Amino acid sequence: MPNFSPDDNKLALKVVFYGPALSGKTTNLIQLHSLLSPERKGELMVLETRDDRTLFFDMLPIGVRGSSGLDLRLKLYTVPGQVQHDSTRKAVLSRADGVVFVADSQPSQQDNNAIAFGNLEENLEKVGLEIDSLPMVVQFNKRDIPGVVPESELQERWAETPWSPLLMSSALRGEGVIETFQVLLNRLYPVVNKEFKLEAEHGISQEQFVERLSRSIDQEALRAQL
Secondary structure (H helix, E strand, O other): OOEEEOOOOEEEEEEEEEOOOOOOHHHHHHHHHHHEOOOEEOOOEOOEOOOOOEOOOOEEEEEEEOOOOOEEEEEEEEOOOOHHHHHHHHHHHOOOOEEEEEEEOOHHHHHHHHHHHHHHHHHHHHOOOOOOOOOEEEEEEOOOOOOOOOHHHHHHHOOOOOOOOOEEOEHHHOEOHHHHHHHHHHHHHHHHHHHHOHHHHHOOOHHHHHHHHHOEHHHHHHHHHO
């Protein structure tokens, strides 16, 4: 749920990267921090264990400002994928405005993907959110690994779901990461605009919302040359 402070004219949105352990949630966040050049970007917080797994959460804040002075901020979180950290996942998921489900494309990980997706649905229900109405994107990561499940097979499996088409990525290479984020922003905007009138009262259209929050460093460099 968006957190709006009328006294400060601040609107904070929460996006959570969810998925099985080692699927690439933190790698997505690291790449977004590296590749994006939004109007405002904070420091990336990464809290990991000794085996490079997320212990509590990672968080990346980014933001834009509307013509009305609205201070719009997105906070991007990851959750730990390990089974023993379910209470933490539920806590981070609370009041989420959007979700990126990061799945592993390897055949050996398909059962883990299904278990994690079921866990996402259960935890959303526990915190009062509905998976069918929440803005969400499903990304299949690790497409650079040989022998992954073919994209056509994955797309067919998910064709009748609200999250079709799926996004394909190789987060380690930075491929498909920004594209996934842009799809999530496009699905998130109508929900937020309906409640807070981003375009009518704050001058932020859907196109501007997506472009200004997902602007890449390369795009920013090109703009500077013009």
